[in-house]
Amino acid sequence: MFRALLLLALTLTCVIVAGHNEQALGSTDGVTSIFQPQSQPAQEIKETSLLVLAVCGTIFFVVAGLLVYAIVRFRHRAGDELSEPPQVYGSNQIELAWTILPLLIVFVLILVTARTIADIQNRKPPSGAVKATVIGHQWWWEIRYPELGIVTANELHVPASDGSGSRPTFLKLQSADVAHSFWVPVLAGKTDLIPNRENLMWIEPTKPGTYLGNCAEYCGTQHARMLIRVVVHSPDEFERWTNEQQQAASAETNAAEGRKVFFANSCVNCHTIKGTSSQGKFGPDLTHLMSRETLAAGAAPNTPDNLRQWVRDPQKIKVGCLMPNMQLTDEEVDQVVSYLQTLK
Numbered sequence: 584m585f586r587a588l589l590l591l592a593l594t595l596t597c598v599i600v601a602g603h604n605e606q607a608l609g610s611t612d613g614v615t616s617i618f619q620p621q622s623q624p625a626q627e628i629k630e631t632s633l634l635v636l637a638v639c640g641t642i643f644f645v646v647a648g649l650l651v652y653a654i655v656r657f658r659h660r661a662g663d664e665l666s667e668p669p670q671v672y673g674s675n676q677i678e679l680a681w682t683i684l685p686l687l688i689v690f691v692l693i694l695v696t697a698r699t700i701a702d703i704q705n706r707k708p709p710s711g712a713v714k715a716t717v718i719g720h721q722w723w724w725e726i727r728y729p730e731l732g733i734v735t736a737n738e739l740h741v742p743a744s745d746g747s748g749s750r751p752t753f754l755k756l757q758s759a760d761v762a763h764s765f766w767v768p769v770l771a772g773k774t775d776l777i778p779n780r781e782n783l784m785w786i787e788p789t790k791p792g793t794y795l796g797n798c799a800e801y802c803g804t805q806h807a808r809m810l811i812r813v814v815v816h817s818p819d820e821f822e823r824w825t826n827e828q829q830q831a832a833s834a835e836t837n838a839a840e841g842r843k844v845f846f847a848n849s850c851v852n853c854h855t856i857k858g859t860s861s862q863g864k865f866g867p868d869l870t871h872l873m874s875r876e877t878l879a880a881g882a883a884p885n886t887p888d889n890l891r892q893w894v895r896d897p898q899k900i901k902v903g904c905l906m907p908n909m910q911l912t913d914e915e916v917d918q919v920v921s922y923l924q925t926l927k
């Protein structure tokens with residue numbers, strides 16, 4: 584019994600500590616523990632879960648304590664065989680108590696949970712709220728800001744709600760193929776992205792920084808490399824980011840060769856580069872590719888070397904991903920990479 588309890592305690596500790604130490608690519612000042620919320624509604628969810636945890640923990644220790652007490656106090660002793668223990672049969676008080684008490688506890692938990700859910704779901708976007716559409720793909724995130732005219736991938740940029748006012752971000756969640764789930768533990772609970780359906784959620788972080796999340800619904804081979812980064816900016820920084828992203832692709836001409844290779848291949852069938860004839864919709868928008876921290880939804884940091892490897896053979900970095908090996912020569916790979924590097 585003692586060993587089992589110890590094992591349980593150790594396992595729980597491991598689970599909680601592991602949540603704090605999750606490693607991630609690139610720079611981040613966010614941890615992914617649900618116990619360190621950095622935003623509503625994660626804060627409210629944490630308070631509710633702590634209450635539930637406290638109630639369940641108390642019940643666990645009372646029951647386990649009584650069990651240990653009974654095991655020790657009434658253990659087998661020499662001479663026990665000679666007499667029979669007192670025979671107890673039925674007790675209305677005890678049976679009423681252990682029926683009514685749990686009913687009351689469950690009722691309280693239902694009320695508290697329902698209040699939290701209602702609070703979160705009934706929030707209406709205030710004027711000035713940022714609106715974004717997040718579309719799950721195998722295996723990356725398309726992120727659109729219809730009102731701002733911005734399309735990007737895998738990095739959701741939002742303003743912080745600081746002293747100057749509340750500016751939450753409201754998300755419409757959709758899927759282009761199978762079910763995915765959007766989960767950034769320090770910002771909000773998880774919400775599924777389901778084909779032919781639109782789900783809603785909102786976040787309201789107050790502290791600038793990068794917060795990490797994962798797809799939380801198994802969606803195929805590369806489900807594990809479908810990472811989300813939420814970059815929270817101060818309001819001024821967010822304006823700057825918005826202005827940059829609204830620009831068409833840079834028209835730098837120093838990578839003309841690579842540009843030619845890119846447009847001569849089927850890259851254009853899948854990727855959009857704003858302001859060019861490349862208007863494909865299957866893959867991530869590349870207009871400002873170099874402004875993103877990672878490639879392939881967090882599979883690798885966005886460095887020139889990784890970009891080269893990715894263009895040469897995406898399957899090496901992300902087995903099974905839907906971008907094929909384009910069979911480019913080494914020279915063509917270098918040229919395409921120089922072109923992509925102009926997309927700042």
Ligand code: CUA
Binds near residue numbers: 762764798799800807
């Ligand atoms: Cu998308 Cu798992």
